[in-house]
Amino acid sequence: MRAFLLLLLLIVGCSHKVNIVSPAPHFDRSKYDAKASKAMVATQGEATSKATLSILEKGGNIIDAFVTASFTISVERPHSTGLGGGGFLLYYHHAENKVYAFDFREVAPILSTSDMFLTKEGEVQSLLSQEGALAVATPGLVAGLFDIHQRFGRLPWSEIIAPAIDLARNGFPLYDHLHTALKDRKHLLAADPEARKTFLMSDGSVPRMGTVIRQENLAMTLEKIANKGRDGFYKGKVAEAIIKTVRSKRGILTLKDLRDYKMKERTPVFSNYKGLKVFSMPPPSSGGIHVIQILKMLEPHQLKKMGPQSIEAVHLTANSMQRAFVDRATYLGDPDFQSVPVKELLDEKYLSALAKEIKTEKAIRAQDIKPISLPYESSDTTHFSIADGEGNMVASTQTINGWFGSGVIAQGTGILLNNEMDDFAQKVGAQNLFGAVGGGRNLVQAKKRPLSSMSPTIITKNDKPFLALGSPSGTRIITCVAQTILNTVEFGMPLFESVAATRIHQQWLPDILKIEEPFLSEKVEKKLKVMGHNISHEKLGCSIQAIKRENGLWYGVSDPRGEGLAIGL
Numbered sequence: 327m328r329a330f331l332l333l334l335l336l337i338v339g340c341s342h343k344v345n346i347v348s349p350a351p352h353f354d355r356s357k358y359d360a361k362a363s364k365a366m367v368a369t370q371g372e373a374t375s376k377a378t379l380s381i382l383e384k385g386g387n388i389i390d391a392f393v394t395a396s397f398t399i400s401v402e403r404p405h406s407t408g409l410g411g412g413g414f415l416l417y418y419h420h421a422e423n424k425v426y427a428f429d430f431r432e433v434a435p436i437l438s439t440s441d442m443f444l445t446k447e448g449e450v451q452s453l454l455s456q457e458g459a460l461a462v463a464t465p466g467l468v469a470g471l472f473d474i475h476q477r478f479g480r481l482p483w484s485e486i487i488a489p490a491i492d493l494a495r496n497g498f499p500l501y502d503h504l505h506t507a508l509k510d511r512k513h514l515l516a517a518d519p520e521a522r523k524t525f526l527m528s529d530g531s532v533p534r535m536g537t538v539i540r541q542e543n544l545a546m547t548l549e550k551i552a553n554k555g556r557d558g559f560y561k562g563k564v565a566e567a568i569i570k571t572v573r574s575k576r577g578i579l580t581l582k583d584l585r586d587y588k589m590k591e592r593t594p595v596f597s598n599y600k601g602l603k604v605f606s607m608p609p610p611s612s613g614g615i616h617v618i619q620i621l622k623m624l625e626p627h628q629l630k631k632m633g634p635q636s637i638e639a640v641h642l643t644a645n646s647m648q649r650a651f652v653d654r655a656t657y658l659g660d661p662d663f664q665s666v667p668v669k670e671l672l673d674e675k676y677l678s679a680l681a682k683e684i685k686t687e688k689a690i691r692a693q694d695i696k697p698i699s700l701p702y703e704s705s706d707t708t709h710f711s712i713a714d715g716e717g718n719m720v721a722s723t724q725t726i727n728g729w730f731g732s733g734v735i736a737q738g739t740g741i742l743l744n745n746e747m748d749d750f751a752q753k754v755g756a757q758n759l760f761g762a763v764g765g766g767r768n769l770v771q772a773k774k775r776p777l778s779s780m781s782p783t784i785i786t787k788n789d790k791p792f793l794a795l796g797s798p799s800g801t802r803i804i805t806c807v808a809q810t811i812l813n814t815v816e817f818g819m820p821l822f823e824s825v826a827a828t829r830i831h832q833q834w835l836p837d838i839l840k841i842e843e844p845f846l847s848e849k850v851e852k853k854l855k856v857m858g859h860n861i862s863h864e865k866l867g868c869s870i871q872a873i874k875r876e877n878g879l880w881y882g883v884s885d886p887r888g889e890g891l892a893i894g895l
């Protein structure tokens with residue numbers, strides 16, 4: 327009995343009961359929860375996790391595994407990410423005890439203008455930045471993968487692309503999430519001849535669950551990239567097909583945009599937190615700064631004593647999220663175009679002042695902070711985390727933005743092009759009563775990178791690898807990543823429970839505290855309402871993929887809300 331109680335205490339980190347989601351009934355927990363291994367892979371796709379592990383098994387290093395995961399997930403989750411998109415990588419190099427950050431985010435075409443999505447009267451036409459060829463920004467994924475592999479990879483380039491080519495050619499059975507995305511974006515896919523042929527039935531309907539999805543044109547494009555490297559995408563026939571399709575649909579991308587695309591190495595944002603070192607993605611992502619801000623605002627309040635999912639802990643966490651999102655709207659944009667005060671936003675004194683501000687009796691009303699509008703952000707994307715047997719880790723978040731991006735496939739190539747132009751602020755919103763600071767830093771501009779929330783994050787402990795994680799889901803990425811770190815580090819919960827625990831989200835505007843299933847206890851939610859929180863029960867769309875090192879071995883969790891796989895070697 328004593329042993330049982332001790333185990334129970336260990337599971338929840340303290341005596342509080344914690345609500346967690348369970349895997350869907352047709353999935354067994356072991357798929358999501360991988361234990362004590364020499365190397366670890368957690369991705370949102372079963373075929374991707376297996377292909378990535380096979381590269382490690384045959385002697386590939388962590389970067390080879392990263393490239394395989396990136397290409398394979400592009401095939402397996404075509405609605406979330408792909409060659410027509412971009413992303414970020416955080417890479418912990420164990421021998422150097424250094425974290426690298428790479429930015430292969432999409433870039434606005436050179437013909438972009440700040441009013442390209444506005445009517446003559448200055449009204450926003452949001453469909454233009456979300457659907458069709460004008461929504462397409464210059465893709466960065468292939469350049470990023472190629473350049474990173476040139477610098478750090480071990481196995482031949484063509485060998486690590488091979489699993490993605492096989493998957494595209496031989497296909498995989500249609501699964502839940504892709505099925506839902508197909509139903510949601512059917513109208514968009516039906517309007518594009520190749521998208522229609524690839525993803526819909528001949529009568530235009532959505533295929534049944536379990537139907538094998540094959541992408542032969544994509545397989546051929548991947549073969550070109552396998553043979554010619556980045557030139558197989560940014561020059562020659564594939565590049566010409568991308569431009570021809572985009573221009574025929576009144577888009578503005580040019581061959582010069584493709585030829586000139588450059589990945590950027592950035593300096594990760596960093597903070598000490600509870601004796602650990604937290605590294606995350608710097609601008610043009612807002613993610614890293616705000617994950618750290620949330621953790622640092624909460625650090626002095628000792629949430630552990632209050633208990634996970636307690637009234638006090640949830641109230642303070644919601645307030646810290648809300649405060650971080652005010653800074654997001656005010657200060658964030660592409661650092662190559664506007665200065666972003668990264669140092670100031672992460673300054674210890676500034677954050678301890680904010681920590682005092684969030685300790686309130688009642689919920690803080692959005693209008694009492696600073697009324698600046700936030701740009702719209704979509705909810706899709708993908709993330710994976712990998713560790714090898716040498717103590718290296720990668721955390722990478724990649725995207726084509728909305729489900730199936732712009733819905734445009736470059737004819738004959740299988741490449742679904744992104745709609746990342748929608749991550750720009752189309753104009754500073756009407757609510758911006760106090761001037762241009764807000765979304766103004768994220769307005770459309772030629773060659774600028776749109777603001778992102780993607781937050782691949784790596785944590786070290788005593789200069790040794792400890793945790794790597796990230797998630798899809800737009801602005802929710804920031805709060806889901808921060809909560810998973812809180813659960814693990816502050817509350818001492820095991821990794822599976824840290825990922826599976828009910829999550830909340832508060833992003834300042836709209837002034838709502840979102841709580842996902844299986845919700846918080848009735849008592850907690852009732853009291854939060856009395857304190858003035860506007861509660862709404864909603865799905866948050868996050869899918870954390872996390873790996874953790876304990877006693878020299880790796881543990882991995884693929885979010886039980888999804889259909890991914892955590893698998894060890």
Ligand code: GLY
Nearest residue numbers: 727778779780800
């Ligand atoms: N497109 C989602 C993001 O970059 O945050």
